[in-house]
Amino acid sequence: MTAPNYARVEALITDMRAGKRLALARLISKVENRDPDLHEVMRRIYALSGKAQIWGITGPPGAGKSTMVDQFAIELRKRGKRVAIVAVDPSSPFTGGAILGDRIRMQRHTHDEGVFIRSLGTRGKHGGLSHATKEVVLLLDSAGFDVILVETAGVGQTELDVLKLAQTVVVALVPESGDSIQVMKAGLMEIADIFAVNKSDRPEADKLVKEIITMVGLNDHDEKSWMVPVKKTEATRGVGMVELLDSIGEHQAWLGKTGNRDEKGRRFLKEEVLDILVERLERSLDGAFETRSGKELLEQLLRREIDPYSAADTLSGQ
Ligand SMILES: Nc1nc2c(ncn2[C@@H]2O[C@H](COP(=O)(O)OP(=O)(O)O)[C@@H](O)[C@H]2O)c(=O)[nH]1
Ligand SMILES: [Mg+2]
Incomplete structure (x- = not known):
């Protein structure tokens, strides 16, 4: 994931607080797009x-x-x-x-x-x-x-x-x-x-x-x-x-x-x-079946060599 652009976030929030609509619209887009800056945005605005x-x-x-x-x-x-x-x-x-x-x-x-x-x-x-x-x-x-x-x-x-x-x-x-x-x-x-x-x-x-x-x-x-x-x-x-x-x-x-x-x-x-935790989990599991070990796991499931609960344990690293 890309690192947040701290200076840009700060500038947008300052502008938003000054009533500039464009800055507010940009920040809203960050929310919608699940932008990497989002955490930094929330960290700065939450107390307000x-x-x-x-x-x-x-x-x-x-x-x-x-x-x-x-x-x-x-x-x-x-x-x-x-x-x-x-x-x-x-x-x-x-x-x-x-x-x-x-x-x-x-x-x-x-x-x-x-x-x-x-x-x-x-x-x-x-x-x-x-x-x-x-x-x-x-x-x-x-x-x-x-x-x-x-x-x-x-x-x-x-x-x-x-x-x-x-x-x-x-x-x-x-x-x-x-x-x-x-x-x-x-x-x-x-x-x-x-x-x-x-x-x-x-x-x-x-x-x-x-x-x-x-x-x-x-x-x-x-x-x-x-x-x-x-x-x-x-x-x-x-x-x-x-x-x-x-x-x-x-x-x-x-x-x-x-x-x-x-x-x-x-x-x-x-x-x-x-919601944040669920989103993180979903993200971390993205493409879980696309890796080599993931594909193999799927085949094992298909061959009935492993049950879905055990496969879930494997995927979540338990
Ligand atoms: N007769 C009448 N029509 C209304 C009233 N309030 C809204 N409308 C009409 O009902 C339609 C739907 O209204 P809208 O506000 O878009 O409904 P929404 O889908 O619930 O947002 C529009 O054509 C409005 O002009 C009312 O109090 N009386
Ligand atoms: Mg409506």
Whole structure:
């Protein structure tokens, strides 16, 4: 592995701290590409992180998550907060570019230094998407953003994993799509700190609100003793968005008061370190079967001369 370029890392971090987007974008690319400089980057920025609020926004595709995130950004800017938006799409092999609609919507922030937007998709072999997202969030945190919004679709394990890094998770739902059943299925019930029934301009919104309230009541939330609020929104017109922000604020305050913020922090950091170890192990085992002894081991397995557990012992040097 190439040695880290210390002077370059230092310069990038200084620039990032001074608010230069290009430096931040370069550092994020290092995370995505699992760059050899990454350890040095983390060593330098880690102590600067831990101040940002990290919110997750999830829900089915088309629920209005991006529209909501945009509205949040506008309102938070009014309040003088610096906002970073991370859109996580595991199905996308591309990074750096949002889908067209999102890009157009986000264009209004292009000239605003206080808003940073980045999309993350699957990339590279080592380090899963949720690991990379965690490290991007640490970077944004150390860059001084007050609020980091992580948007991801509420489908699939990767998306749910990504949300573990958020302190407050908003689940967006829409009427007319049998969403309440989806909520149960997708494990969104467990992950939701707040529900937003969006597109409340449509009929059936009140019915969905009632259904979700019933489900929240049935769900065992005693671990948290946080009563999950169900809010009605119409993101396109900004209706209900301030009330939704208020709920998020209350949840954040509750996290601090009850010690749950630290508890989430511990969970986040434990996973981060375990992710690093898994990545190292995977890397060290890369091409294990490509060497001469590895190939021979494979033949022995095929001939039933050795069992897979013993082969694993051999490979891990035990
Ligand atoms: N009628 C209505 N449409 C909305 C509302 N919020 C979002 N939309 C529209 O729903 C579509 C999907 O929104 P988007 O934010 O991209 O959803 P995402 O896939 O969850 O990020 C877009 O055409 C939005 O303009 C709403 O409150 N009411
Ligand atoms: Mg979206």
